[in-house]
Amino acid sequence: MNLKDRLTQSLRPLVGPDVEIRWTIPKHKRQGDLSTNAAMIAAGRRGVPPRELAQELARAIPARELALEKVEVAGPGFVNVWVGAEYYQSVVHEILREGPAYGASAAGGGRSVIVEFVSANPTGPLNVVSARAGAIGDSLVRVLRKAGYRVSAEFYVNDSGRQVRRLGESVIARARGKQPPEDGYHGGDVIELARRIYAGRDPSEADDSDEIGRLAAEHNVERQRAVLDRYRVAFDRWFRESELHEQDAPARALEQLRERGAIYEKDGATWFAGSRFGDDEDRVVVTSGGRPTYLLPDLAYHLNKAARGNKTAIDLLGPDHHDYVNRMQAALTALGHDRFLEVLIVQQVHLVRGGERVKMSKRAGKLVTLGELLEEVGVDVARYFFLQRKTSTPLEFDLDLAREQSDRNPVYYVQYAHTRIRGILRQEGFPSPNADSDLSPLGQPEEIELIKHLERFGETIARAADTREPQRLVGYLEEIANRFHKFYTAHRVVGVEPDVSEARGALVLAAGIVLKEGLNLLGVHAPERM
């Protein structure tokens, strides 16, 4: 049992079973190493003065047994605890014993989660919003896995429908040296697509735009897959919409809605009564022209996810799909799958160069692609920048800053800490630290501060998983790097007394494990040298 649990255990009888006892690290050192507000919460319910109860709690903590230095009541009724160095030494041992597995937990309880992200249309290259979604989605998957969820990552390929035919029409036009139709795709990539598809083929034959569209879409999927691979974003499955149509799944989804009485006819169209299940208004699911709208295949897809045994589906959607959320939730609710779907809206990305926003136009095909972005700033910088901000807030991506290899660029701050760690461990002539090293020489403030934050790795991951906010790891790692740099500046590892040297070496090793594993959760490399 860890320290927090043992502290909690000692207070439980005094505050009762229904008060949550949380231990936080206070902002100020004079408030101790750990602090709880349990007395204030419990006092309110029991009608006793908070400080009085806090005094009782403080007395109930077996300070000597837990090797605590001090227990104190402060402020309106906080109980503050000062932890002895031996405890922090044991944390370093634990990290060294567990290695890269350190920080893993069972917080997710093995719950099956399917995370769908990027899911860009196969009509062209990936843009910067897809880039952001890719970084966030992939890191979220890694974080969820580390926190004990069973996770599968999925890319939904919209390989059916009118956009594919439009792509086909555009390719055919380009092959014949003409401009694509007004509502077609005007990007330069279509010209190259045409060249490849029509290699050894006569462009003047009357081609089927559906067939050419499918071919072109497959090419695009392969390119998307290749660039995502370079971006270190991996999917367990690329799920094709056409698969659903082959199984008649959209029609069956419609039948299920009909059986629930959620379908009616009006004005020659077929409607889903979403307003009865939480949507703002009812929606057309089959047009008066007899065409199903996208809601049906998408609903079928989500039913498919549920049928595969997933308990939760997390969708990362672009800002243009805002409106879609309510109707999908309503449709799932109608079929008994409320609380199945969680939607994260990945907000817009604005590229900034020379202090001004880079203008992008989808119609003219003038978009900065993921491939170009990686070319310009590299994978580590791109992923790190996208993971700095909350998913739900718009992001300014400063290309000049991203290209800059200087201290202004925050990526290097964290990577540099890891580099310094490897630098120390490369040195010869000092005792090689290991999981059995005697750590009793550790006790300097910079050492303790570092360990204190290393210990928070697991709870940070668990919380990032629970809130679906992988960017929490970024702030955490910057904090670790900061503590390490301070330690590095204040103390030498090599060339001091052997016992101190070995103990500090063990701490450095432990910090390296956490930094590398943390960066790995972000999909960012931890370099040996810079």
Add this chain to the structure above:
RNA sequence: GCGCCAGUAGCUCAACCGGACAGAGCACCGGCCUUCUAAGCCGGGGGUUCGGGGUUCGAGUCCCCGCUGGCGUACCA
């Protein structure tokens, strides 16, 4: 009009599911390299957390009303 997201230092953002004096980075000023990489460290100035109410022992955080900005509001995907 309605919905979603946001409004915190000059700029970009934090603040651990309400906690003790709101913190970092950048920018600006000043220090620290004979020794494990100075892409680092130390110090300095900087704030009515958009405004107004409410709940609470306690609110940047929760609720209500405004204001400002972004996005979305199709028998398109």
